[in-house]
Amino acid sequence: MSRSERFAKPEFAPDHTLITGASGGLGRALALHYARKGTHLTLWGRNAERLESVAVACREKGATVSCRVLALNDLDAGIAQFRKDERGRPVDLAILNAGVSDIRPEGALTESVDAVKEAALINYAAPVTLATEAASHMAARRRGRIALIGSVAAHHDLPFASAYSSSKAGLSRFATCLHAAMAPHGVGVTLVEPGYIDTAMSQRLDGARPLLVSPTKAASLIAAAVDRKRAVLVFPSVFLVLKLVSHLVPRALAHRLLRMAKVKQNAKDV
Ligand SMILES: NC(=O)c1ccc[n+]([C@@H]2O[C@H](COP(=O)([O-])OP(=O)(O)OC[C@H]3O[C@@H](n4cnc5c(N)ncnc54)[C@H](OP(=O)(O)O)[C@@H]3O)[C@@H](O)[C@H]2O)c1
Numbered sequence: 727m728s729r730s731e732r733f734a735k736p737e738f739a740p741d742h743t744l745i746t747g748a749s750g751g752l753g754r755a756l757a758l759h760y761a762r763k764g765t766h767l768t769l770w771g772r773n774a775e776r777l778e779s780v781a782v783a784c785r786e787k788g789a790t791v792s793c794r795v796l797a798l799n800d801l802d803a804g805i806a807q808f809r810k811d812e813r814g815r816p817v818d819l820a821i822l823n824a825g826v827s828d829i830r831p832e833g834a835l836t837e838s839v840d841a842v843k844e845a846a847l848i849n850y851a852a853p854v855t856l857a858t859e860a861a862s863h864m865a866a867r868r869r870g871r872i873a874l875i876g877s878v879a880a881h882h883d884l885p886f887a888s889a890y891s892s893s894k895a896g897l898s899r900f901a902t903c904l905h906a907a908m909a910p911h912g913v914g915v916t917l918v919e920p921g922y923i924d925t926a927m928s929q930r931l932d933g934a935r936p937l938l939v940s941p942t943k944a945a946s947l948i949a950a951a952v953d954r955k956r957a958v959l960v961f962p963s964v965f966l967v968l969k970l971v972s973h974l975v976p977r978a979l980a981h982r983l984l985r986m987a988k989v990k991q992n993a994k995d996v
């Protein structure tokens with residue numbers, strides 16, 4: 727064993743990890759990151775086939791896996807399912823990752839009402855209700871970690887993605903509040919705000935994706951932050967600098983610049 731291995735702190739090794747949005751992209755990479763012998767994964771998603779293919783890959787790495795095919799639009803059904811999973815085996819890591827993104831159509835003033843409703847439910851209402859449920863069980867055991875996946879889009883007033891930006895901003899405030907509430911009870915809550923990750927979500931964008939990170943690299947950064955019970959992880963860190971700079975720019979000027987941005991998206995693959 728090398729000197730660095732001898733002194734390295736072992737990563738938080740959850741017995742039971744529950745991941746929403748595990749059927750692809752970042753959720754899949756997180757499932758594979760945590761898949762190992764002796765651990766159980768509960769993977770949530772809507773697409774049964776994609777979810778099962780992630781489960782197969784995780785079982786090959788030695789984990790036992792359960793899949794739950796459900797849409798998070800029904801908040802009560804989500805909470806009921808979480809309680810069932812928690813009763814079956816205490817969840818010691820909950821990664822609330824499922825999310826939707828949308829850019830207003832070319833020529834439109836706003837996103838559609840349906841897209842705004844979906845973003846409010848999936849990016850904000852579902853993760854905050856599930857995190858609240860998870861936190862109460864974990865605090866009773868004084869053990870557990872919760873990771874909420876936000877976005878650097880929360881840092882700016884994006885006129886072309888008001889619902890995405892604001893749903894993630896709401897999530898961000900919730901996550902740091904929960905971190906403050908849970909820290910004395912042995913539960914770590916981590917807000918993750920990534921820039922571009924190379925998944926179906928960002929591949930839909932028609933334009934450059936600067937500082938693109940692979941889902942595998944993103945998963946290992948997230949696991950390290952969860953391990954250290956960090957309150958907030960922003961990556962790549964240049965986005966933190968941009969956030970700080972945006973506070974120095976007068977709002978009217980920032981809005982004028984953001985209105986000039988030409989951001990478009992391609993149709994969704996089903
Ligand atoms: N990719 C990026 O550049 C980027 C940047 C910043 C933040 N993020 C955040 O990272 C998280 C993961 O996104 P990703 O990039 O991996 O996107 P993705 O590849 O589009 O995956 C999104 C996941 O969310 C699930 N999901 C979507 N709507 C759902 C619903 N109504 N009910 C239940 N599950 C639903 C999807 O399930 P099905 O496929 O089974 O429908 C899928 O597993 C999101 O919260 C996203 O906002 C991504």
